Amino acid sequence: MSVTPAAQPPPQQEPTTLAARFALYQRAGGVITPLLTTLLALFIAGLVVRFTTGASPLDTGRAILDGSGLTWFIPESVMDIRSVAGTYDDWPSEAEARLNAEINLQQTLIFTTTLILTGLAVAFAFRCGLFNIGGQGQFFVGAIVAVAVGAEVSGVGRVLHVPLVLLCAALAGAVWAGIAGILRATVGAHEVITTIMLNWIAYWIGSYLFSLGGPLQSDRSRQVPISNDVQESAKLHVFWGDFQGLHVGFFIAIAALVAFYLILNRTTLGYGVRAVGYNPEAARYGGISVSRNYFLAMAISGLFAGLAGAVDIMGWQYRYGQIDIQQSDIGFAGIAVALLGRNTSIGIFFSALLFGALLTGSNTRNLALPIEPELAGNMTLIVQGLVVLFVAADLVILYLWRFRKRLGLPRREPKAVGS
Amino acid sequence: MADARVDQAAPPVLELRGMTKRFPGVLANDRIDFDLRRGEVHALLGENGAGKSTLMNVLYGLYHPDEGEIRINGKSVAIGSPKEAIEHGIGMVHQHFMLVPVMTVTENIVLASEPRQGGIFLDYDSAAERVRKLSDSFNFAIDPDAKVESITVGQQQRVEILKALYRGADILILDEPTAVLTPQEADELFGILGTLQREGMSIIFITHKLREVLEIAERITVLRRGKKIETVPREGSTQDTLARLMVGREVLLRVDKTAAAPAEPLLTVENLSVVDERGLEAVRGVSFEVRAGEIVGLAGIDGNGQTELIDALTGLMAPENGRVRVGDRDVTTENAHQHLEHGVGHIPEDRQRRGLVLDFTLAENLALHDYRKSPNSYFGWLRPGRIVSAAKSLLKEFDVRGGGPQTRASSLSGGNQQKVVVAREVSRDPRVLIAAQPTRGLDVGAIEFVHRRLVEERDEGRAVLLISLEIDEILSLADRILVIYEGQIVAEYGPDVTEQALGIAMTGGTREGAAA
Ligand SMILES: Nc1ncnc2c1ncn2[C@@H]1O[C@H](COP(=O)(O)OP(=O)(O)OP(=O)(O)O)[C@@H](O)[C@H]1O
Ligand SMILES: [Mg+2]
Numbered sequence: 001m002s003v004t005p006a007a008q009p010p011p012q013q014e015p016t017t018l019a020a021r022f023a024l025y026q027r028a029g030g031v032i033t034p035l036l037t038t039l040l041a042l043f044i045a046g047l048v049v050r051f052t053t054g055a056s057p058l059d060t061g062r063a064i065l066d067g068s069g070l071t072w073f074i075p076e077s078v079m080d081i082r083s084v085a086g087t088y089d090d091w092p093s094e095a096e097a098r099l100n101a102e103i104n105l106q107q108t109l110i111f112t113t114t115l116i117l118t119g120l121a122v123a124f125a126f127r128c129g130l131f132n133i134g135g136q137g138q139f140f141v142g143a144i145v146a147v148a149v150g151a152e153v154s155g156v157g158r159v160l161h162v163p164l165v166l167l168c169a170a171l172a173g174a175v176w177a178g179i180a181g182i183l184r185a186t187v188g189a190h191e192v193i194t195t196i197m198l199n200w201i202a203y204w205i206g207s208y209l210f211s212l213g214g215p216l217q218s219d220r221s222r223q224v225p226i227s228n229d230v231q232e233s234a235k236l237h238v239f240w241g242d243f244q245g246l247h248v249g250f251f252i253a254i255a256a257l258v259a260f261y262l263i264l265n266r267t268t269l270g271y272g273v274r275a276v277g278y279n280p281e282a283a284r285y286g287g288i289s290v291s292r293n294y295f296l297a298m299a300i301s302g303l304f305a306g307l308a309g310a311v312d313i314m315g316w317q318y319r320y321g322q323i324d325i326q327q328s329d330i331g332f333a334g335i336a337v338a339l340l341g342r343n344t345s346i347g348i349f350f351s352a353l354l355f356g357a358l359l360t361g362s363n364t365r366n367l368a369l370p371i372e373p374e375l376a377g378n379m380t381l382i383v384q385g386l387v388v389l390f391v392a393a394d395l396v397i398l399y400l401w402r403f404r405k406r407l408g409l410p411r412r413e414p415k416a417v418g419s
Numbered sequence: 420m421a422d423a424r425v426d427q428a429a430p431p432v433l434e435l436r437g438m439t440k441r442f443p444g445v446l447a448n449d450r451i452d453f454d455l456r457r458g459e460v461h462a463l464l465g466e467n468g469a470g471k472s473t474l475m476n477v478l479y480g481l482y483h484p485d486e487g488e489i490r491i492n493g494k495s496v497a498i499g500s501p502k503e504a505i506e507h508g509i510g511m512v513h514q515h516f517m518l519v520p521v522m523t524v525t526e527n528i529v530l531a532s533e534p535r536q537g538g539i540f541l542d543y544d545s546a547a548e549r550v551r552k553l554s555d556s557f558n559f560a561i562d563p564d565a566k567v568e569s570i571t572v573g574q575q576q577r578v579e580i581l582k583a584l585y586r587g588a589d590i591l592i593l594d595e596p597t598a599v600l601t602p603q604e605a606d607e608l609f610g611i612l613g614t615l616q617r618e619g620m621s622i623i624f625i626t627h628k629l630r631e632v633l634e635i636a637e638r639i640t641v642l643r644r645g646k647k648i649e650t651v652p653r654e655g656s657t658q659d660t661l662a663r664l665m666v667g668r669e670v671l672l673r674v675d676k677t678a679a680a681p682a683e684p685l686l687t688v689e690n691l692s693v694v695d696e697r698g699l700e701a702v703r704g705v706s707f708e709v710r711a712g713e714i715v716g717l718a719g720i721d722g723n724g725q726t727e728l729i730d731a732l733t734g735l736m737a738p739e740n741g742r743v744r745v746g747d748r749d750v751t752t753e754n755a756h757q758h759l760e761h762g763v764g765h766i767p768e769d770r771q772r773r774g775l776v777l778d779f780t781l782a783e784n785l786a787l788h789d790y791r792k793s794p795n796s797y798f799g800w801l802r803p804g805r806i807v808s809a810a811k812s813l814l815k816e817f818d819v820r821g822g823g824p825q826t827r828a829s830s831l832s833g834g835n836q837q838k839v840v841v842a843r844e845v846s847r848d849p850r851v852l853i854a855a856q857p858t859r860g861l862d863v864g865a866i867e868f869v870h871r872r873l874v875e876e877r878d879e880g881r882a883v884l885l886i887s888l889e890i891d892e893i894l895s896l897a898d899r900i901l902v903i904y905e906g907q908i909v910a911e912y913g914p915d916v917t918e919q920a921l922g923i924a925m926t927g928g929t930r931e932g933a934a935a
Contacts, residue, residue: 266803268800278778281772
């Protein structure tokens with residue numbers, strides 16, 4: 001029989017699951033810890049810049065900020081770029097600078113759109129106590145299905161085609177993640193392992209489909225391992241800007257954030273998912289099927305990731321190819337987005353925006369100055385890695401600053417005896 | 420006799436002055452003064468949520484007081500962490516033991532004390548020898564080489580005490596140590612505390628059991644709603660006076676009930692066998708029934724198959740053999756959800772692992788079984804307003820203190836958590852109520868309340884199966900008593916069986932020849 005106790009004082013209540021532990025820190029740190037995590041990650045990235053290139057971290061930061069287009073919101077600041085980047089041969093006119101910022105902002109928000117969706121894919125599973133590392137594979141599957149349905153199906157109007165592609169891609173992502181969910185629910189295979197395996201399966205399926213002579217390879221340019229473009233009727237409307245402007249997928253992502261919140265907090269399904277995430281044994285006792293929720297949580301996660309793939313294809317890529325598959329890591333970026341965003345809607349929005357801005361701002365195209373392009377391109381990866389590292393290490397931040405103490409949080413004690 | 424051991428003239432070993440601890444919205448400790456004399460056992464009494472654990476956690480450095488002063492041997496000290504508490508000679512035995520199950524007793528004791536210097540290169544043999552000496556000098560009867568997972572709960576507790584002694588504690592805090600012990604183990608613990616006391620150890624003892632207080636404490640301090648009410652000597656105190664001090668009103672310590680009028684059987688168990696997680700047959704061919712309008716008590720020493728029997732009766736574990744019927748319905752192979760639907764209520768013995776989702780609010784916890792049902796949800800959509808307002812009235816009815824519907828369950832005191840579980844199960848109006856340790860960790864007032872509710876449930880025609888390790892509780896509530904021993908029902912008694920007879924049956928004394 002178990003030894004757990006009658007009146008055990010709160011300090012010893014070590015949360016039982018990952019999700020429960022997370023909830024504890026989330027409540028304790030509020031918005032302070034993610035902010036500090038971000039600042040610390042940026043700071044370390046700045047040190048890297050300093051020691052590898054000798055460039056000023058502050059100037060670099062400013063350059064990235066400008067490159068991200070976020071300065072567009074503050075019109076006066078757009079022109080400040082001159083004070084930092086002293087080496088422009090011909091100064092851009094005010095109008096040019098503003099247009100530049102506008103284009104960069106559109107690019108940032110396009111990335112934000114995808115990151116929100118891949119972030120949600122990680123977060124939803126997390127709230128059920130599962131670690132979905134398979135966002136990347138689910139994203140691939142979604143993108144592949146979107147290309148297939150978007151390019152090969154024709155003759156249906158936009159009103160039908162767009163929802164059809166979205167639906168098929170989302171379902172494909174759900175099936176892909178659902179496989180891992182079923183394996184966890186039935187034979188107990190750990191989702192971290194299975195989702196990683198599924199990532200590789202999706203990777204190679206995609207590589208085959210787009211390979212020269214492969215089933216989805218373009219029939220116009222036979223020499224390139226890339227798909228046909230999706231039909232006009234399957235493209236998402238671009239409502240801001242012309243070339244690679246911001247598409248309505250942005251609103252799909254915002255809607256997904258709202259849906260995430262509502263499903264988790266306002267539906268019976270979400271109640272079950274959270275109960276299982278916090279305490280599977282209590283859920284079971286309460287008559288909630290743990291395995292059913294494992295499956296559902298994974299499938300819904302996959303839905304978000306599949307949607308991410310579709311929105312990327314329909315919004316700006318329009319085609320997919322081997323190179324894209326080899327270079328894509330936006331599914332993995334979702335892990336950092338979710339962790340930094342504390343697996344909540346609001347948090348994910350802001351952390352997706354941050355990473356979207358970093359991706360755009362450190363893009364070599366925008367960041368001519370003052371640091372080397374290779375390093376700039378890797379800035380985002382550095383920050384991303386640091387964020388995951390910090391969060392994974394039980395929020396080192398809290399520890400470093402002894403916030404636990406001030407917040408009245410328990411110290412870590414040796415694990416208690418179960419029975 | 421007690422006072423001979425206590426040196427009245429010396430300054431108290433420990434003094435707390437004006438201790439105040441606030442939690443958001445709760446004043447857990449309100450300017451509490453407390454002192455502990457050398458060699459005394461000082462009991463801390465109080466209702467659930469009175470602030471006992473909080474006060475002790477502050478003393479042990481787990482919480483930081485908002486105001487107040489701690490003096491040890493007359494000197495003012497600041498205690499910022501358990502490590503500093505240990506340095507000041509304070510040891511604490513939590514109810515939730517902090518032992519590593521796969522390690523030996525010695526490893527647990529020594530590793531915890533010397534984590535840095537020694538590391539894994541400790542001289543194990545000499546450490547084990549020291550532990551053995553320490554254990555022998557207090558008659559602990561602990562094998563230093565035994566793995567913690569293989570010893571009983573009572574022994575684990577002694578290991579915790581040894582750990583404190585090993586680190587040089589001369590002030591020992593025990594937070595509800597007897598809540599997890601069988602009555603026999605509790606007696607052994609009192610023996611040990613007596614020995615420690617003679618060696619000059621000063622002990623703070625938290626409990627809800629008034630009998631224990633009168634048995635071992637020299638002085639008793641009573642807290643109520645965060646305030647100190649009084650410190651009284653044992654002489655002149657009775658269970659009634661203590662209960663009144665705690666609750667602030669008269670408490671009925673005996674259950675008031677009429678004779679049962681059992682009707683049709685609502686829970687029928689036939690030849691039930693259950694295999695536990697290790698593959699051993701924990702319940703072996705058990706048959707009994709519980710009728711509408713009666714409370715059947717299942718008495719037994721911990722670990723004789725009670726847990727597995729409960730799991731099988733509630734659909735949490737599939738039985739190996741036999742059948743279970745609720746009313747006319749065969750529920751043997753049905754799952755937990757179906758059991759709930761067919762009117763089986765279950766107060767689980769382990770509220771934190773099973774009874775509550777600690778990270779959920781109280782309202783969410785109260786809706787655990789019925790969140791899918793109609794006023795709580797509507798086509799899959801939760802209706803938080805309904806859930807919260809239902810919770811509000813339940814919390815009021817069951818006198819849950821320390822929070823409202825939106826409070827997280829983890830921030831309630833242990834006893835109030837238990838009240839939430841009881842409230843949920845009883846309020847569902849189950850046909851069959853399986854109550855396992857329903858009053859574990861509750862204060863006398865709350866026990867009175869729960870007992871009264873159980874009797875009321877009975878009188879309304881429900882079948883109540885009460886599983887308890889406390890002979891007292893069984894004797895005062897049950898209309899019929901079954902004794903379980905090694906997975907079998909070895910005896911059945913009416914309500915007026917003596918405690919001795921029950922005790923003998925529980926240890927297998929009546930196995931031969933007793934009616935099964
Ligand atoms: N970590 C916490 N956060 C918020 N409130 C808390 C916390 N810990 C305790 N409390 C509140 O402080 C009060 C005192 O709690 P405490 O655990 O000290 O009670 P107790 O006397 O030990 O009760 P019990 O007999 O039920 O264990 C309660 O109202 C409780 O809800
Ligand atoms: Mg307590």
